Amino acid sequence: MKNEGILKSNQTKGWRMGLKNLLDREMGKWWQTSRWCTQTLVWGLITNGVLGLLLFLLPFLTATFEGINQAELADIPDGTTAFFSLAGIAMPIGVVVLVQGSIITEKELGTAEWVLSKPVSRSAFVLSKLIAHSLGFFITYVVFQTSIAYVMISNSQGSPQTLLGFIKGAGILTLILFFYLTLTLMMEVLVDSRSIVLGVTLGAALGGALLVNLFPFFALITPFAMPNLIPLIVMETTLPEYLIWLPFFCTFIMCLIFITISLWRFNKKSL
Amino acid sequence: MNKQKTVILTKKLSKDFGEIQALKGLDLNVPEHTITGFLGPNGAGKSTTIKLLLGLLQPTKGSGEIFGLDIQKQSSEIRRGVGYLAQNPHFYAEMTAREVLQFSAKFFFTGPKDAIESRVDEMLEMVGLEDKSNRKVKGFSGGERQRLGIAQAQINYPDLLILDEPAASLDPMGRADVLNIMDKLRDKTTIFYSTHILDDVQRVSDRVVILNHGEMIAQGPIEELLSAGREVVYFITYEGDAKSLRSKVNSIPWISNLIEEPFNGVKRWRITVNDPDLSKKELLPLLVSFNQITVLSFGRKERELEDVFMQIISGENYEK
Numbered sequence: 365m366k367n368e369g370i371l372k373s374n375q376t377k378g379w380r381m382g383l384k385n386l387l388d389r390e391m392g393k394w395w396q397t398s399r400w401c402t403q404t405l406v407w408g409l410i411t412n413g414v415l416g417l418l419l420f421l422l423p424f425l426t427a428t429f430e431g432i433n434q435a436e437l438a439d440i441p442d443g444t445t446a447f448f449s450l451a452g453i454a455m456p457i458g459v460v461v462l463v464q465g466s467i468i469t470e471k472e473l474g475t476a477e478w479v480l481s482k483p484v485s486r487s488a489f490v491l492s493k494l495i496a497h498s499l500g501f502f503i504t505y506v507v508f509q510t511s512i513a514y515v516m517i518s519n520s521q522g523s524p525q526t527l528l529g530f531i532k533g534a535g536i537l538t539l540i541l542f543f544y545l546t547l548t549l550m551m552e553v554l555v556d557s558r559s560i561v562l563g564v565t566l567g568a569a570l571g572g573a574l575l576v577n578l579f580p581f582f583a584l585i586t587p588f589a590m591p592n593l594i595p596l597i598v599m600e601t602t603l604p605e606y607l608i609w610l611p612f613f614c615t616f617i618m619c620l621i622f623i624t625i626s627l628w629r630f631n632k633k634s635l
Numbered sequence: 636m637n638k639q640k641t642v643i644l645t646k647k648l649s650k651d652f653g654e655i656q657a658l659k660g661l662d663l664n665v666p667e668h669t670i671t672g673f674l675g676p677n678g679a680g681k682s683t684t685i686k687l688l689l690g691l692l693q694p695t696k697g698s699g700e701i702f703g704l705d706i707q708k709q710s711s712e713i714r715r716g717v718g719y720l721a722q723n724p725h726f727y728a729e730m731t732a733r734e735v736l737q738f739s740a741k742f743f744f745t746g747p748k749d750a751i752e753s754r755v756d757e758m759l760e761m762v763g764l765e766d767k768s769n770r771k772v773k774g775f776s777g778g779e780r781q782r783l784g785i786a787q788a789q790i791n792y793p794d795l796l797i798l799d800e801p802a803a804s805l806d807p808m809g810r811a812d813v814l815n816i817m818d819k820l821r822d823k824t825t826i827f828y829s830t831h832i833l834d835d836v837q838r839v840s841d842r843v844v845i846l847n848h849g850e851m852i853a854q855g856p857i858e859e860l861l862s863a864g865r866e867v868v869y870f871i872t873y874e875g876d877a878k879s880l881r882s883k884v885n886s887i888p889w890i891s892n893l894i895e896e897p898f899n900g901v902k903r904w905r906i907t908v909n910d911p912d913l914s915k916k917e918l919l920p921l922l923v924s925f926n927q928i929t930v931l932s933f934g935r936k937e938r939e940l941e942d943v944f945m946q947i948i949s950g951e952n953y954e955k
Contacts, residue, residue, distance in 0.1 A: 370746050371744040372745050374742065474723060474724070474725040477721055478726060481717075482739065482743070483712075483742055483743065635691040
């Protein structure tokens with residue numbers, strides 16, 4: 365047997381068993397393929413593309429063509445509101461679409477069975493996906509897009525925006541996306557049907573605002589009203605403290621609950 | 636005297652899927668350095684047993700040990716010393732064969748990259764995939780995937796190799812390849828493999844375990860199973876009307892079983908006898924004395940695994 369003296373047995377124990385190897389693969393799927401580039405471009409076009417139209421094309425059209433109703437222009441949101449509202453509503457859909465199937469497909473194809481027949485903890489299997497996706501979405505969705513938006517808005521207004529406000533906005537956007545990521549992963553573990561996963565997660569992403577309209581109380585305990593809240597925070601509007609911290613805290617707790625359920629259930633799942 | 640160590644030991648291991656009892660109180664005992672064929676028809680519970688051993692399923696009742704470690708509580712530790720090939724192995728399609736093996740190796744080892752590469756090369760050579768090492772797995776044939784499956788299962792030089800139907804979907808060449816590889820590994824590891832191809836079992840295995848409807852119905856060394864009952868099988872082909880002869884033959888006490896089957900355009904009897912000496916003297920004279928049939932061929936065959944298996948599975952004349 366060659367190599368016996370050189371190769372050392374991997375002695376990682378507990379939930380970290382196999383995590384590094386699995387994480388390398390999941391990270392590779394984000395950063396060693398075209399995924400990061402595609403996601404950055406797509407979400408750049410959707411969020412900053414719309415922002416660009418609003419900031420640069422609309423004033424140009426207004427100045428060029430006469431007869432545009434100024435009252436109608438007053439209804440168009442400012443750049444910060446437009447960007448964060450759009451990102452807060454549309455990006456969760458991107459998260460759900462990209463994450464759905466990540467566990468169910470592996471179970472169906474038998475690759476989960478293959479990997480988990482190695483010295484790998486089941487927690488590591490779920491956590492590798494959670495960590496890699498969190499980082500992937502954070503960089504391509506939040507950091508890239510918010511930075512571009514910050515530059516564009518500052519440029520259009522002729523002076524830098526409050527950086528702290530933008531960082532807070534990016535933080536809340538991150539939490540919204542993390543909520544949908546953990547919810548989708550939990551659904552992937554709980555059920556074996558993609559349509560149920562999509563139904564629940566997209567239902568939350570698209571129907572959440574409706575729920576808040578019907579029952580305003582949900583604005584305080586869910587992330588569903590957060591997209592409307594971000595611009596106010598970014599622009600440092602004075603708001604009651606509980607309106608900021610309560611949904612933030614509740615959403616964070618829900619994310620932890622989703623992760624706990626995912627790990628607990630996946631550790632008992634039949635493959 | 637050297638007592639052989641037990642690698643797999645289960646006690647009343649059971650698994651229910653809702654109302655269905657997939658496995659009913661399995662008491663399995665697999666000694667070290669043996670090749671054990673795990674036999675049973677489709678749906679007998681072979682894959683369920685294997686998944687229970689690997690911790691991929693949780694038992695409903697009972698317990699099990701591999702290397703003396705509990706299959707429920709110490710599953711991750713057990714898997715450090717086990718290699719596993721699934722029934723239809725699937726790997727990440729975007730990976731090449733080399734990448735699959737590198738990925739597998741990193742679960743077991745840390746060390747210099749060239750040392751891992753050297754192990755990967757050794758495995759590729761063992762299964763004859765050196766020239767396809769940089770091809771994506773998604774383009775592999777069933778046989779190539781199976782060979783890669785064996786390579787990744789063997790990457791850690793496991794003390795126990797568990798193979799679920801390793802030759803099931805392969806053509807005769809592919810089957811021969813897989814059996815040759817198993818034969819090569821005979822001295823290095825304990826092999827526990829499920830199959831329903833009886834010829835393969837007789838060719839490479841030392842021991843067999845037979846499972847049917849989730850219950851174990853036989854377990855032991857092949858020779859022991861084949862010699863049990865001193866039974867011998869005769870094959871007779873004939874022409875003519877054998878109805879009355881058949882009932883006469885069936886009533887003879889030393890004949891355990893008579894099966895009539897078509898064979899190359901004529902009829903063939905497969906007669907199992909429990910008194911080889913008496914049958915040697917009396918069976919052929921009895922058949923030729925009956926003038927309504929013409930005996931075309933008459934042959935005696937030692938019991939083969941297939942005969943034992945068929946007899947056990949059909950529950951004919953079998954004492955547990």
